Amino acid sequence: MNPLDVIPGFDAVTDNWPRFWAGFVTTLQLLVLSGLGALVIGTVVAAMRISPVASLRAAATAWTEGIRNVPLTLVLFFCAFVLPYLGVDFGSYFPLAIIALTVYTSPFVAEAIRSGVNGVPVGQAEAARSIGLGFGQTLTLVVMPQALRMVVPPLINVFIALTKNTSVAGAFFVAEMFAAGRFIANDRGDAVVTVLLSVAFFYLVITVTLGRVAAVVEQKVAALR
Amino acid sequence: MSTTVLYDAPGPVARRRSRIVSVVGVVLVLALVGYVLYLLGRPRVSANGAVTPGVLDPSRWDILQDLALWRAIGRGWLNTLRAAALASVLAVVVGVLFSFLRTARSRWVRVPTTVVLEFFRGMPVLLMMLFILLVFSTGAFWAVVIALSIYNGALIGEALRAGIASLPKGQREAGLALGLTPTSTRFLIEFPQAFRQMLPIILAQLVVLLKDTSLGYIVGYVELTRQGLTYLGTYYGSRYTFTLFAVVLVVYLVTNLLLSWVVRIVDRRTGRRGVVRGRGRGTGGLGGPGLLARAGRPEVDAATGAAQPTAP
Numbered sequence: 001m002n003p004l005d006v007i008p009g010f011d012a013v014t015d016n017w018p019r020f021w022a023g024f025v026t027t028l029q030l031l032v033l034s035g036l037g038a039l040v041i042g043t044v045v046a047a048m049r050i051s052p053v054a055s056l057r058a059a060a061t062a063w064t065e066g067i068r069n070v071p072l073t074l075v076l077f078f079c080a081f082v083l084p085y086l087g088v089d090f091g092s093y094f095p096l097a098i099i100a101l102t103v104y105t106s107p108f109v110a111e112a113i114r115s116g117v118n119g120v121p122v123g124q125a126e127a128a129r130s131i132g133l134g135f136g137q138t139l140t141l142v143v144m145p146q147a148l149r150m151v152v153p154p155l156i157n158v159f160i161a162l163t164k165n166t167s168v169a170g171a172f173f174v175a176e177m178f179a180a181g182r183f184i185a186n187d188r189g190d191a192v193v194t195v196l197l198s199v200a201f202f203y204l205v206i207t208v209t210l211g212r213v214a215a216v217v218e219q220k221v222a223a224l225r
Numbered sequence: 226m227s228t229t230v231l232y233d234a235p236g237p238v239a240r241r242r243s244r245i246v247s248v249v250g251v252v253l254v255l256a257l258v259g260y261v262l263y264l265l266g267r268p269r270v271s272a273n274g275a276v277t278p279g280v281l282d283p284s285r286w287d288i289l290q291d292l293a294l295w296r297a298i299g300r301g302w303l304n305t306l307r308a309a310a311l312a313s314v315l316a317v318v319v320g321v322l323f324s325f326l327r328t329a330r331s332r333w334v335r336v337p338t339t340v341v342l343e344f345f346r347g348m349p350v351l352l353m354m355l356f357i358l359l360v361f362s363t364g365a366f367w368a369v370v371i372a373l374s375i376y377n378g379a380l381i382g383e384a385l386r387a388g389i390a391s392l393p394k395g396q397r398e399a400g401l402a403l404g405l406t407p408t409s410t411r412f413l414i415e416f417p418q419a420f421r422q423m424l425p426i427i428l429a430q431l432v433v434l435l436k437d438t439s440l441g442y443i444v445g446y447v448e449l450t451r452q453g454l455t456y457l458g459t460y461y462g463s464r465y466t467f468t469l470f471a472v473v474l475v476v477y478l479v480t481n482l483l484l485s486w487v488v489r490i491v492d493r494r495t496g497r498r499g500v501v502r503g504r505g506r507g508t509g510g511l512g513g514p515g516l517l518a519r520a521g522r523p524e525v526d527a528a529t530g531a532a533q534p535t536a537p
Contacts, residue, residue: 052239052243053247054243056246056247056250070481071436071438071439073442073443074477082466086264126230134232167351168349168351168443170351196356196360199352203349203352207346207347208343
């Protein structure tokens with residue numbers, strides 16, 4: 001007898017625990033893999049946006065503005081239905097969802113990084129330039145080390161949003177936590193409230209933890225400056 | 226021109242190098258576009274030997290001349306706008322309410338509000354829609370509208386709170402010194418300034434809200450995505466999937482870009498009027514001005530108070 005069974009309808013969660021847990025693990029996998037992908041692409045896009053080459057700046061701006069104005073549902077639809085049609089096929093929807101979430105999140109990562117660079121006082125770059133450092137040296141030795149610290153809190157906010165966005169992948173054939181919750185809720189009409197609140201609880205475990213980390217980092221950064 | 230601090234004005238050699246990189250980049254992009262066009266245009270042979278024409282074949286785009294298609298897309302678009310407009314108004318109302326409770330003097334109000342706000346901000350809006358749909362049986366339209374209002378209201382509430390917190394202390398003190406009650410000081414003095422300071426963030430959040438109405442596709446509200454991809458997709462058959470996707474994509478892009486443009490104009494117009502500047506950072510820093518910074522205001526993040534653009 002599980003002590004949590006006093007909650008009405010909680011047996012719907014315990015009975016389906018393997019499905020529930022597998023969903024949680026899939027959500028974490030989606031978060032980590034597409035988070036890493038978005039971090040890589042976002043960093044490249046952010047570097048392109050402040051580079052001296054005009055065409056790179058234009059390309060990065062077009063990428064950012066274009067993707068920011070398309071709903072995530074549409075991006076996932078493209079990856080789940082249109083990409084396989086064009087011959088991109090992995091035999092599973094999981095990699096397609098990773099691609100969609102990576103692409104969708106990358107401009108937000110780029111913007112977060114850029115705003116971190118913005119937070120570095122202009123005088124720092126002026127000082128670096130006036131002692132003769134070039135563009136690359138100024139960026140890697142003076143601006144980036146300071147910007148990276150300030151970038152962490154907004155970046156974590158982007159990842160919190162990504163955590164919540166992974167739920168949309170659940171509607172496109174990926175068996176993550178939202179999909180698991182929806183399945184169990186449809187299965188057990190008498191325990192809908194408990195099941196969905198349990199799903200919410202597991203999302204909150206991820207997002208609140210990330211939020212705490214952001215708050216701690218921010219305090220450290222504030223103390224350093 | 227703060228961006229140019231990072232590098233000198235390019236000389237002849239750098240200009241030539243930059244031009245070479247540009248040309249190479251353009252060629253690479255064109256090659257990629259060409260390859261995708263080839264993939265799209267190539268006829269497809271299915272397992273039983275039947276050949277269907279490629280995606281770029283005119284036979285796949287003839288439905289664009291069908292007036293019924295545009296009428297249906299228009300209906301979906303109006304439904305999207307209807308849900309977004311209603312949810313926007315409600316979200317601002319909820320946001321004002323939340324920020325007011327969140328900054329209340331009594332701890333008995335403040336702490337529970339904080340917990341509720343954390344709860345609403347921490348879970349997916351899609352889950353909230355499903356919850357409202359299944360538990361309150363409101364129908365898909367209200368599930369979309371209510372979930373979006375609460376979720377975005379929580380975010381707007383935090384933005385307003387950050388706006389109030391960023392005001393100089395003297396504003397409140399002056400209000401109290403004039404003999405206003407704490408409540409009327411908040412409403413008459415702090416709130417209007419916080420609202421104006423945070424207007425760009427609130428408006429940007431409303432653009433996000435419009436995008437999020439597309440979640441109606443999943444919970445069954447017939448807006449642009451569901452109308453265009455599910456209903457019309459079934460009606461015209463799967464050979465038109467790509468065509469319909471392209472139509473829906475373009476409609477969303479045009480709508481959102483227009484809206485973002487309006488936001489930017491509103492921002493520029495209201496930007497210079499007597500708003501207390503945050504940190505006086507001027508138009509952006511090293512990375513150039515962002516969307517929100519163009520009116521000379523700091524990009525203050527709703528959640529953390531750190532400089533940041535809006536969340537996805």
